[in-house]
Amino acid sequence: MRAMILAAGLGTRLKPFTDKHPKALAMVNGKSLLQRNVEYLQAFGIKEVIVNVHHFADQIIKVVKDNHGWGSNVVISDETDEVLETGGGLLRAAAYFEGEGKWLVMNADILTDLPLDKMIAADTLFTEAAEGDMIATLAVTNRTTSRNLIFNAAGTLCGWKNNTTGEEKWANPLRDPSTAVPKAFSGIQIIHSSFFNALEMQGKFSLIDAYLKIAQHYPIYYFDHSDGILLDVGKPESLEKAATIFK
Secondary structure (H helix, E strand, O other), X not given: OEEEEEOOOOOHHHOOHHHOOOHHHOEEOOEEHHHHHHHHHHOOOXXXXXXXXXXXXXXXXXXXXXXXXXXXXXXXXXXXXXXXXHHHHHHHOHHHHOOOOEEEEEEOOEEEOOOHHHHHHHHHHHHHHOOOOOOEEEEEEOOOOOEEEXXXXXXXXXXXXXXXXXXXXXXXXXXXHHXXXXXXXXXXXXXXXXXXXXXXXXXXXXXXXXHHHHOOOOOEEEEEOOOOOEEEOOOHHHHHHHHHHOO
């Protein structure tokens, strides 16, 4: 299986570090977030990785080259001309996944102990159960968050809600709101090649917006890893917390 690490973001929450560096190179106990996630993927046998870059792209390119991909074959997807968000970034890298049935995509600014082998096994079961083309399995937890993905009782994506503003987006509105299953997205997903066939968006867009459009017609499932560790390392205080957990 191949993977993509999304590292092109501006990392504004991580200022002042990101005034001079990309967030993917923020350090936790002597290792950058990028290195830690490359090594995390290695632990599950994933050594073919593409990394998209935009903000201080040259720094990431140099670090990857100087460290020989930390033992993995790390390819760069260059977005220095324009940051394309998560969905546009994946679409720019589509050729890298040509011939692959499915692959893993994750944000660079998260640290986790999610068991990818179990998530991949669950995705296989979802694929067998899916009626029609399988699109994706999204890693989620039950943590408190400002935004939730909404799934139905069958475990497929049907909507999104901003818990602060009350804004909602629906792929398939629920007839009975009491059956809603709200989950917090972990920034990790297994995406199938059918995603590109179903995708109708171009340019700059988020994966969440793409999922909500595609979920009107195709199943997108979730894998819950609430019993594990997940840190969104997007703020200075979260870097400090990460240093106490990830040695």
